[in-house]
Amino acid sequence: MAPRSSIAFLLAFAALCSLQLCEVSDDLDQTKSEPEPFTEPNQVPVDEKLEKPGEVPPIVSYSDPIEESHDDKQWQATEEEAIAKPEPDEEIAPLSTFKDDFKEELVLRPLHSGDIYASFQFRTLWDTDFLQGKRVSHYHLFPKSLGQVISKFSVRELHISFTQGYWRTMQWGQPYLPSPPGAELWVWFQDTVTDVDGAWKELTNVLSGIFCASLNFIDSTNTVHPSASFKPLGLGNVTDPRFLRYAMLPREIVCTENLTPWKKLLPCGTKAGLAVLMKSEKLFHSSFHSEAVHIRPVCQDVDCKAPSWELRQTLNVVFDVHTSGQGKKEWSLFKMFSRTLTEACPLASSSKVYVDVTDNPQGELFELLPASPLLTQAVVLGDRRTYSVYDLTNKDTFGSTRSLNLLVRWKADSGEMVRPLLHSERYVAGFGLQTGEIHTLIYNYHPYRAFPVLLLETVPWYLRLYIHTLTVTSKNKENKPSYIHYQPSKDRLRPHLLEMMVQLPPNSVTEVTVQFERALLKWTEYTPDPNHGFYVGSSVISALVPSMVAMDTNNTQEQPLFSSFFPCKEESSYFVRIYTEPLLVNLPTPDFSMPYNVICLTCTVVAVGYGSFYNLLTRTFQVEEPSPGLAKRLANVIRRWRGVPEL
């Protein structure tokens, strides 16, 4: 089906996919130990030479010389720094002394809708190797519960997220870490695992216990092995989808009981550091709440001789400040979290708060208090952003009040948001309970670049997809997918898996439709609220989106001519994964009060058939003789008894 060229493209795509996490957050949490250290240096020259040293030079602080060796890579995005600090020999020194390393970060981004996006990231790095099968018994910062799970089930990578609410891409832009509503779990097992399904089953049950979530509802009916959409993000080149398991529980409701075990995984708990902000009643009083755990092996150093384990805990919250702020456009840490920051986590090697001030270069849009002298720039999701940085390990950050309460007072309405280049919608069309049609709309807002996306749809078996009705149209023309991987469902065993690669023409809407038939289930297979409907998990769109930075034609004038003729691949596109809305589909229902009646009535009909045939088969026609009267019959009985001939 797929021509060779498209397979080659897929492989390239897969390799790029594996970089997504680093690209997404390359400014926030840059490690020296990324799987491919070449990607970042490539980014530097093209991107950062554009800086005009005369105007607002990014001020970079190197206040803490001890941490420099860790920090300097974070600032590598700016060229000045790269020139100023050539220190290759210092890089190796701290890595050999520290076994565990913990960093925490909070990014605050005022959204154009007026909401605030707060994104926490906690990263624990541990230079140990579960992969070799060694028994590890001593745990320092890395949570033991997860370490044991990884070694017991030979997990190579584990990604789990719990999300309440739906990320509104068109109002909020792209999230740093996307996640679908409900729970999502995907795991790469090591290629030494023989019974992957068994390990997966046990793992989901164990994780269900660890996170107090209904992950035990993950079974073969909602597990798939996508062939191209989910590639390993860490070390390792195993891309055989047999070792990948992906499941989504769109119905999962996320609440405090999921947050508490998540918080317990942090080295400082909620006692110190950024985690003191995590008060459940505030975090769940929000428009969007998503917590995630990502575990993957990464390189220990540039040579990548030995792996180390990275545990990344993220928490993304969108606060609706309009409704809680009584119409005043003003927010502060205290208002959002009912806490302020007083100290960094003592175990953290780095603890920082970033505030996105890109839209506010001159302070005309909002006022940020207390002002920070530190600014940094980074390319996030293909867009150059400027951040104010607050280093919590520095005592001066807290000022005289010994507490940091960031406050933003809006002066004007926020300007136009740059429209995300990739956006999607999904809905069910049709009426009645017999058939229906799933429509997925994928928008490419790029004015002149076409780019391919990978669409992954997982549909439960009780919506029987008809793949021959699959149509992909863009601009009223058929758009034939270059790659289709379809795995039909098995009743009560496995879901439909549809993966395809579609080229999105520039500035267009691509509509993917597929018809389905609604199955009538057994009465015990319905949920307790059958007429509420059945959820269909979000479809996943993975894409390499052309970067905004590359789109910015003004830059061509500022760049040195020798650097700008050929577009650089890493710079010109970035990886995005977006999740569509989950669907809620009604199925025809039987009458749940009727099992006895139905069994009785149907059996009666069968018995009518059986009885009438039995009658005709076993009996013969006889002339009906009038039966003698009762007295005569009695007399005959007596006569028979006496041995006298009957009457």
Next chain:
Amino acid sequence: MAAPLTLVLIVAVTIRAALFRSSLAELISERVEVVSPLNAWKRVVEGLALLDLGVSPYSGDVFHETPLIIYFFHFVIDYAEIVFMIADGITAVALYLAVQHYNKNVFRKQKYALEADRYPHDCLELMRTPKEMYYVPLKVAMFYLWNPFTILSCVAKSTCGLNNAVIALFILCTIKGSALLSAIFLALATYQSIYPLTLFAPALIYLLQRLYIPVNLRRPSFWLFTSQYAFMYFGSLAVIVCLSFFLLTSWDFIPSVYGFILSVPDLTPNIGLFWYFFAEMFEHFRLFFICVFQINVFFYSIPLSIKLKDHPVFLMFMQIAIISIFKSYPTVGDIALYMAFLPVWSHLYRFLRNIFLVCCVLLACSALFPVLWHLWIYAGSANSNFYYAITLLFNVAQILLVSDYFYAYLRREHHLSHGLYLKRKDGGEATLVLK
């Protein structure tokens, strides 16, 4: 006789062609009464699409046709409408010829019996006359081709029409006395949907009768022919199954086709008894009731063969009717096949007890199916029980119809041996009862 048959065929084809061109075709092909998960055209197309994608059609649970069907339509997918019209035509012509031949035999036998003076004297009015029998084959063809059920089934492109054609050819070959062809077509029909397995007995009895071999378990000639026929049947079945294996080089189709028919995992509503029963069944009784319901279909063939061992063609009719009532995924196309036989038994009319009632119920149910379906699925003002009630009633009516014909047949046979006007011992007019 060829001219009227041609006329019937032309009219039938015209109706079908007109319906294929109309917007109704789409609507009809979605009706659950007309197509079942086993024979829906949509699923055939889906199977072909899966093959094109390089996915085995049996890896999913949408396609349940046999490999031969998929390969057949692989070549004629563009002419599907014509194929289905031809299939209906073949069925009608085959039934026409078969019934013509059968009637000749019946008449000859009756003549011999009359000459041998084996009938009681008052049975003259039960005798069949050439005049009455003359139009029976044509009526059969007409009953099949003009039956709204057949037309719907054909317009929906339900592969049931093909199965009917195979069964009709099997009947024709059997009645013409060609044991090999009969075995081959029976094997094909069995391969398509298992249930025609029960037609083995009537075919065997008919062929034995034709060769004047008495059905006697002690005779070696009986066993010789039985083993011959069984060998031909199972041999061709094995050849067909192996051929299917080599077409796809996998045995996946066995669980996907036969497992699907026997274990009834798909509970899509249809006109049968299975869907709601097993949707509402308690989980720990499911296996038991599936066994009971499936045995129920096959079980009747033994007592029926014993009772009707002298009347194999009627036995065949009974078996086809029982299959279409009690099978796991029945459609109206199955009903149309046995209804086509009703003109053959038109001489039983005087002994039918409740034909009027049954006809009314069948008509009313056929009209109520779409109405209650609409109320349940689209309007939401009724629930599944409404549709279920109609399927129950429809099946009761069918059972009454078939058992009524059975009763009438047995009763006529009784009269032919005992006289039409029976007297009681005391000389009064007797009434016949089953005892």
